[in-house]
Amino acid sequence: MTDKIASELGDRPARQAPGSPLSSAAHPLPGSVRPGAIPVSGAASYPLSFDVSAPTAGTAEYLQDPSIRLLVDFFRNKGLAALKEEDRQEHWYQDWIDYQSRHGIYARLLSPKQYSSLGYRFDLTKLTRFLEVFAYFSPAHAYSLHVSFLGLCPILMSSNEALKEEAVAKLEAGGLFAFAVSERAHGSDLFANEFTVTRAGPAGWRAEGAKYYIGNANAACMISILAKQGDSESAGTTKRSPFVFFVLRPRETPAFQNVRKIRTLGIRPAFVGEFEVNDHTFRQSDILSQGRAAWDAVAGTVNLGKFFLGFGAVGICEHAFAEAFAHMRRRLLYGKPVTEMSHLRAATAIAFARLTAMKLYAYRALDYVQASSADERRYLLFNAVQKAKVSTEGVKVMGLLSECIGARGFEAVTYFESALRDAQLIPGLEGSTHINFGLTAQFIDTYFAISDRDGPPPAEVLHQEDADENPYSMAARDRNARTVRFTPCLRAYEPLQTLANVRAFMTQVEAFQLFVAGGVSTLNPDGDAGLLIAIGKCFSIIAYAQLIAENCLAVKVAPATVSVMFHALLEDLGTEALKLSAMFPVGSAERARLWDLVRVPETAAADLDFVSEFIAARYGDVGSARKGLS
Ligand SMILES: Cc1cc2nc3c(=O)[nH]c(=O)nc-3n(C[C@H](O)[C@H](O)[C@H](O)COP(=O)(O)OP(=O)(O)OC[C@H]3O[C@@H](n4cnc5c(N)ncnc54)[C@H](O)[C@@H]3O)c2cc1C
Numbered sequence: 001m002t003d004k005i006a007s008e009l010g011d012r013p014a015r016q017a018p019g020s021p022l023s024s025a026a027h028p029l030p031g032s033v034r035p036g037a038i039p040v041s042g043a044a045s046y047p048l049s050f051d052v053s054a055p056t057a058g059t060a061e062y063l064q065d066p067s068i069r070l071l072v073d074f075f076r077n078k079g080l081a082a083l084k085e086e087d088r089q090e091h092w093y094q095d096w097i098d099y100q101s102r103h104g105i106y107a108r109l110l111s112p113k114q115y116s117s118l119g120y121r122f123d124l125t126k127l128t129r130f131l132e133v134f135a136y137f138s139p140a141h142a143y144s145l146h147v148s149f150l151g152l153c154p155i156l157m158s159s160n161e162a163l164k165e166e167a168v169a170k171l172e173a174g175g176l177f178a179f180a181v182s183e184r185a186h187g188s189d190l191f192a193n194e195f196t197v198t199r200a201g202p203a204g205w206r207a208e209g210a211k212y213y214i215g216n217a218n219a220a221c222m223i224s225i226l227a228k229q230g231d232s233e234s235a236g237t238t239k240r241s242p243f244v245f246f247v248l249r250p251r252e253t254p255a256f257q258n259v260r261k262i263r264t265l266g267i268r269p270a271f272v273g274e275f276e277v278n279d280h281t282f283r284q285s286d287i288l289s290q291g292r293a294a295w296d297a298v299a300g301t302v303n304l305g306k307f308f309l310g311f312g313a314v315g316i317c318e319h320a321f322a323e324a325f326a327h328m329r330r331r332l333l334y335g336k337p338v339t340e341m342s343h344l345r346a347a348t349a350i351a352f353a354r355l356t357a358m359k360l361y362a363y364r365a366l367d368y369v370q371a372s373s374a375d376e377r378r379y380l381l382f383n384a385v386q387k388a389k390v391s392t393e394g395v396k397v398m399g400l401l402s403e404c405i406g407a408r409g410f411e412a413v414t415y416f417e418s419a420l421r422d423a424q425l426i427p428g429l430e431g432s433t434h435i436n437f438g439l440t441a442q443f444i445d446t447y448f449a450i451s452d453r454d455g456p457p458p459a460e461v462l463h464q465e466d467a468d469e470n471p472y473s474m475a476a477r478d479r480n481a482r483t484v485r486f487t488p489c490l491r492a493y494e495p496l497q498t499l500a501n502v503r504a505f506m507t508q509v510e511a512f513q514l515f516v517a518g519g520v521s522t523l524n525p526d527g528d529a530g531l532l533i534a535i536g537k538c539f540s541i542i543a544y545a546q547l548i549a550e551n552c553l554a555v556k557v558a559p560a561t562v563s564v565m566f567h568a569l570l571e572d573l574g575t576e577a578l579k580l581s582a583m584f585p586v587g588s589a590e591r592a593r594l595w596d597l598v599r600v601p602e603t604a605a606a607d608l609d610f611v612s613e614f615i616a617a618r619y620g621d622v623g624s625a626r627k628g629l630s
Contacts, residue, residue, distance in 0.1 A: 042555045045363065047314075047355050049322035049619060050136060052076060056322075056618050065126060068133050070103050075137035080415060083138055087418050090261075090268045096141050097219065101174025106148055112156060113469060115168035122469050128311045128366055135315030139422040140267040142312055144176060147215030149308065151177025153301040154224040154245050156474050158288040163247055170221050178220035179305075181298060184212035184274065188435060190298065191239045196230040197246060200281055207246065207255070207280040217259055217273035223248045224288065225277070226298060243294035247286045248277065255280030266422035296477050303380070304473065306387035306430035307369065310362045313394030313426050317355045320398060320419040324348075324405040325619050331408075339612075344404050349611040351400040353564040358393045360551035361544055362386060368547075371459040373472050377484045378459070381443040381543055388436035388536075389544045391426040398423045437536035438529060442481040444520050444539050448513050450488050458487055458550055489542065492549040499559055500602040501566035502549070508573050509542050511596035523590065534580040538597070541573045560610035567601040574598040 044058030050072060062068050074096065075083070086093065100106055104118065109130055113121035127149075134142035148171075155167045155177075167177070186192040195209030207227060214223070227244045228237035250256040258276045289297050325348065331338045338344050365382040372379045398420055402409050409416040427433045490509060496502040516523065516535070524531045545566070552562050577597035584590035 045360060045551070045555045046618065047318045047321055047352065047359060048136075049318070050133065051322055051326070054322075054326070054620050062129055062133060065129065067105055067108050067126065067130055070099075070105060071130065071133060071137065074099055081413065084413055084418070086269045087140065088268075088412065090263065092218065092271055093138075093141055093144075093269050097144065097174075097176065104172065104174070106145055106176070107168075107172040107174070109145070110149055110152055111168050111171055112474075115164050116172065117169070118172055120172075124366060124370060124470075124473070128308065128362070131308055131311040132315040132318070135312035135422075136319045137315075138269075139312055139316055139419075139425075140270040142315075143215055143267050143270040143272075144219075146305065146308060146312070147179060148177040148220075150179035150301055150305050151216070151220060151222065151224050153304065153474070154179070154288050154294075154297040155222070155247065157297045157300055158245070158293075160285070160288055162285060163288065167222055167247075175221035176216045176219050178214055178216040178223040179301065180211040180214045180217075180223050180225040180275075182211065182213045184210070188432065190226070190243075193226065193228055194237065195225065195227045195277070196237050197227040197244050198230045203284050205244075205246070205282050205284070205287070207248070207277050207282065210274065210276045212274045213262060213272055214275065215270065215272050217250075217275050218261070218271040220250060223250060226294065229290070242291040243298070244290050245288040245294040245297055246282065247288060248280065248282070250275075253280055264425070266418070266425040268418075299479060300474070300477075302430050303383055303479075304369075306436070307365065307379075307383040309426050309430055310358070310365075310386040310390035313391050313423060314355070314359045314362055316419050316423050316426075317358065317394050317397045317401075320401055320416050320423075321352065321355055322619060323415050324401045324409065325615065327405055327408050329616070329620065331406075338404075339616075345612050346608050347400050347404050348615065349564055349608045350568060351397050351404070352615050353561060353611060354393055354400070354568050355397050356557075356561065357544075357548045357565045357568070358390050358397070360555065360557070361547050362390055364547040364551040364554075367459045369473060370470055372470060374478065375485075376456065376459070377478065378456075378486060380479060380481065380484060381440060381447070381486075382547060384436045384439040384443075385540045385543045385547075387431060388427075388433045388440065389540050392433055394423045394426060434529075434533050437533045437540060439481075439536070440540045440543065441520055441532045441536035443484065443486075443543075444516050444535070446482055446484055447486045447489065447539070447543070448516065450486060456485055456487055458492070489546050492546045495553055496549055496559075496562055499563050499566065501563045501570055504599040504602065505545060505566050505570055505573070508570065508577075508597045508599055509545075511593065512538060512542060512573075512577070514596075515590065515593040531580075531583055534576070534583055537576045538573060538580055541569060541576060545569045558610065558614070560604075560607040561614065563603055563607045564611050567603040567607075570599050570601045 041058065041061055044061045046056070046058060048059050048062065049056045050059055063072065107118065108120050109127050110122065111118070111120035131142060131145070134145060152167055152171065155163050158164070171177070181190065183193050183195060186194070195207070195211060197205050197207045200206040207225070209227065211225065225246055225248055227246065228241040229244050230237045230241065248256065255278050256275060257278055260274050262272050262274060264272055288294070328339050328344070328348070329337050339348060365379070365386050368379040368382050402420060405416060408414065409420065411417060490506055493502050493506050497506060520535060523535065548565060574597060577594045581591045581594035
């Protein structure tokens with residue numbers, strides 16, 4: 001193993017028994033670290049393997065968390081064969097629900113300290129790492145936690161103290177939650193929703209309607225339901241009728257009816273369902289929020305939910321990568337491991353670099369969520385980018401790995417086979433990628449507004465477990481893109497500009513900045529959604545790259561790995577710029593400006609070799625991998 005690779009891996013050996021203590025040699029990251037906090041090491045910032053016979057450096061650090069240890073124990077004991085059988089049979093995982101309830105796992109992760117009777121607290125680093133490892137083992141099981149968060153969030157965002165106390169008590173007793181916003185006929189168009197609540201007497205309400213695509217609908221103890229307030233005479237609603245968020249306890253009302261599982265391509269053992277509520281009367285005390293506050297609760301919940309999904313995409317790809325690589329290094333063709341074929345070696349290195357970039361982005365974006373406040377709202381852009389980019393990068397990584405692994409990846413006994421299905425679900429959840437690419441475009445003018453050295457510094461490098469709760473993340477109301485302040489973005493790349501691919505990317509950013517200099521509304525005077533999304537696709541690659549660059553510095557990623565990551569970013573931005581240019585008339589100034597974004601990467605063969613060696617060292621012994629022996 002070369003010294004450079006060893007330093008990237010951390011000073012611990014690549015093969016390390018799970019549960020062993022964090023090496024004191026794991027380098028802490030620069031920046032401010034809260035007293036008493038546990039800094040996250042560089043080794044844990046790369047893709048991980050939880051394979052008991054070949055864990056990666058950094059895996060032991062994750063296993064220090066008791067919740068993650070419990071999770072890993074459950075899935076290792078259950079075994080992949082049993083999980084795949086449940087997937088085939090679409091069997092609900094009651095054993096897991098009982099296990100998490102017995103150990104208070106969801107309660108540890110989701111209870112805010114103000115309401116917890118067991119001394120838990122809402123720790124975003126613990127939750128996001130848990131979500132990553134959960135998806136590593138089973139995205140279907142992870143969905144029950146994800147949806148419980150979504151169901152709880154509107155309750156915690158409300159001013160209804162009694163419901164908050166009841167919800168956290170139920171969570172601590174092992175209960176699941178659900179978030180019922182979607183309806184069969186209306187998809188993303190929530191203003192068209194028809195589920196109706198009407199006043200029924202001075203202190204009561206009546207609910208009537210149906211919801212569709214609702215996770216945990218079979219098992220939730222409380223469901224947060226978004227309704228429109230109807231007129232008590234006609235019970236009718238219009239697009240302008242105010243929203244009402246209320247809580248329903250399915251086990252306590254006969255009005256909760258016709259629950260049916262909707263069979264889905266991925267996460268098959270999970271329960272995504274539809275249900276009806278017929279003539280349910282309830283008291284004012286079950287109302288969470290109304291009007292603007294109800295809408296803010298939807299937006300705030302989705303804003304965090306879509307951010308969390310990115311960690312699921314990372315976990316899925318980490319497991320798929322580890323499994324694919326283990327197969328490939330044992331697969332001998334023409335007398336050599338297939339990893340020796342130059343095109344597969346390169347594709348594996350690019351897949352690994354893309355996956356590493358996903359993870360570096362997601363955890364750097366977490367810093368911005370942790371740091372968020374009324375004056376620090378950059379997380380609004382970075383959450384949208386996380387949703388749109390990290391989820392779609394996951395699909396790309398799966399595509400690249402699928403090319404490499406070949407037929408084995410389609411065998412039903414592998415994790416890989418279901419990962420191919422599960423990874424594709426993520427881009428569509430919590431607001432589609434279209435919606436989020438469109439959303440990112442709203443930040444373009446302010447992102448490039450600061451041309452001098454003004455503006456806030458990058459978020460302090462938190463990168464730590466044990467970070468305190470940030471009450472702002474549950475209270476955030478201000479989503480105005482035009483008042484968010486950014487740092488001049490090229491600053492993030494300056495320390496890396498000795499690398500040709502980073503320099504080339506910086507020229508792409510400058511070219512894009514020129515392209516949008518007159519303002520997005522000038523480029524898109526008719527507010528065409530397709531054009532806005534295409535502009536957002538280019539811009540989101542730039543915001544994505546900024547946080548990757550920031551985290552590359554924090555984690556001290558080796559230059560060769562950075563170069564391969566920027567190889568992919570250069571290609572992506574050039575490709576999206578060409579697609580965008582085709583939307584403007586032939587001969588137009590816009591087309592000409594966009595051509596300046598097309599750059600050919602200058603990746604040295606040695607860079608790809610370095611990444612390949614790094615992978616081999618991280619996932620097993622270099623020498624034995626070469627001989628296909630291990
Ligand atoms: C497995 C799974 C689990 C789910 N769990 C839940 C849950 O627990 N609770 C819940 O409430 N919902 C849940 N949903 C619903 C999910 O959030 C929906 O996908 C969502 O309601 C959007 O509906 P739709 O996918 O039918 O797309 P549609 O809204 O019908 O969109 C169709 C197309 O139009 C595009 N589009 C729509 N609006 C815009 C826009 N403004 N700008 C640009 N393009 C746009 C979309 O990108 C898409 O390509 C779940 C869905 C699935 C598949």
